[in-house]
Amino acid sequence: MISFHTNHRLLLVVPVTVFTLLSLGIAWVPAMHQKALHADAEAAPVPAEVARGRAIYQAEGCAFCHTQQVRQDTRRPADAEGRFPPLEQDARYGAPSRPKDYGDQDPPFLGTGRTGPDLQNVGVRLPSADWHYTHLFDPRAVVPRSKMPAYRWYFHGKADRREGDRRVLLPVAAQERLGKGVEVWATPDAQALIAYLLSLKPVEK
Ligand code: HEC
Secondary structure (H helix, E strand, O other), rough: OOOOOOHHHHHHHHHHHHHHHHHHHHHHHHHHHHHHHHOOOOOOOOHHHHHHHHHHHHHHHHOOOOOOOOOEOOOOOOOOOOOEOOOHHHHHHHHOHHHHOOOOOOOOOOOOOOOOOOOOOOOHHHHHHHHHHHHHHHHHOOOOOOOOOOOOOHHOOOOHHHHHHHEEOOOOHHHHHOOOOOOOOOHHHHHHHHHHOOOOOOOOO
């Protein structure tokens, strides 16, 4: 009889097979099933600028500090459609997330921690592009005690601005903080990132 403990081939093949089967069964098959279940064939294609902004959001690791999932409170009664209300601490972020919110997202940015607020519906809560530009350029110019890093490399000044940059309309307090006459120009990358943030709205239907 072949002993599992002395046959090195078996020792390699068995764990690798078990690992592969478990990965397929626990992760891959359910993921593909969910994807097929919630894919929306009629969804409008994502505009190129939003897709580019999404890639920047991913590359910058915004999801390490920001979730995109509003949690539901299953201890309270569901409404007629079977939807639960949001958890009390999530109520300000909007209606609870549903699987179909992530149907066309690869990868979805559910996130694991909230150093900053949830961004699932940020396009509705904060609809001003200029607010977002100012915040991205200098978070403390609009939220004095913010712990968010400044992403200044997505901006130019008066002297080095290029074609395609867009002038940011700074709020009065931010202008005072940065200095009179200072201009902030959002690069196409900043414009794409903010277009992505403004696209974060509840999926209708
Ligand atoms: C180190 C953690 C951290 C990272 C990384 C980070 N943020 Fe933030 N963010 C915060 C904190 C904390 C706040 C709350 C204070 C504030 O509004 O500045 C915040 C607030 C925000 C807000 C305002 C949300 C609201 O509801 O008020 C937006 C929008 C935002 N961040 C976008 C981004 C984007 C886009 C990136 C990546 C380019 C990013 N953040 C990266 C910590 C972070």
